[in-house]
Amino acid sequence: MSVPYYVSPEQLIKDKADFARKGIARGRSVIVMQYSGGILLVAENPSRALHKVSEIYDRIAYAAVGKYNEFENLRVAGIRFADMRGYSYDRSDVTARSLANAYAQTLGTIFTEQPKPYEVEIVVAEVGDSADTDQLYRLTFDGSVGDEHGFVAMGGSAESITTALSERWQPDMALDQSIRLATELLATDSAGEPRVLTPGQLEVAVLDRSRPRRTFQRITGDRLAEVLGVPDDEAAAAGEP
Numbered sequence: 001m002s003v004p005y006y007v008s009p010e011q012l013i014k015d016k017a018d019f020a021r022k023g024i025a026r027g028r029s030v031i032v033m034q035y036s037g038g039i040l041l042v043a044e045n046p047s048r049a050l051h052k053v054s055e056i057y058d059r060i061a062y063a064a065v066g067k068y069n070e071f072e073n074l075r076v077a078g079i080r081f082a083d084m085r086g087y088s089y090d091r092s093d094v095t096a097r098s099l100a101n102a103y104a105q106t107l108g109t110i111f112t113e114q115p116k117p118y119e120v121e122i123v124v125a126e127v128g129d130s131a132d133t134d135q136l137y138r139l140t141f142d143g144s145v146g147d148e149h150g151f152v153a154m155g156g157s158a159e160s161i162t163t164a165l166s167e168r169w170q171p172d173m174a175l176d177q178s179i180r181l182a183t184e185l186l187a188t189d190s191a192g193e194p195r196v197l198t199p200g201q202l203e204v205a206v207l208d209r210s211r212p213r214r215t216f217q218r219i220t221g222d223r224l225a226e227v228l229g230v231p232d233d234e235a236a237a238a239g240e241p
Helices: 009-025 068-088 096-113 158-168 175-186 221-228 233-237
Strands: 030-035 038-044 053-057 060-066 120-126 135-139 145-148 151-154 202-208 216-219
Touching: 009 060, 009 120, 030 060, 030 120, 030 158, 030 175, 038 053, 038 060, 038 120, 038 175, 053 068, 053 202, 060 068, 060 151, 060 202, 068 096, 068 120, 096 120, 096 135, 096 145, 120 151, 135 151, 151 158, 158 175, 175 202, 175 221, 216 221
Parallel strands: none
Antiparallel strands: 030 038, 030 151, 038 202, 053 060, 060 120, 120 135, 135 145, 202 216
């Protein structure tokens, strides 16, 4: 008679966590940070169709790293959750905190009950009327929630980027200065070798505090190229100056 194969719960959880961390570490990094006029989201992402940074609701944005199909499922579920709550109650009842709690429950259930955990890490950001009321929530693959302040970095080079941000980030930085800082840090790989990231390799968006309701806005093309001081990829390919 064969002996049933047994894995202790502690080993099973450890194996799942290691598996998820390795998948997340392979992804390109994302930075979410406050600036003087709101919240900035910058991701290294050469794709024009597959977004790592998106709008969820009026004053709420979503950023993610890991497996695209998994964090896209979470993004769609978050939009449905926000729309349903805003329709059933009031638009002001849709908050980053309630959305983060819903994501935490979903990720925690998947991590404990499914054979394969989600290989994702996400940030839910909400811009307030002032910098003191901004909210940044970081959620990991097992449903853990962290209430972050000032900035968050996720992905393969998150540790080195976080160290650099802690030394160089300032809460009153202008938007252009914040974009250049985030781009510089994303362009430095884990070995410390600098690269040059062009506008076509970046996905940049903001939650602009000054906008009346729909605060999410993407920064692309000539505007992003002007900030970085490099030519826009698409314009260069078309032969434009």
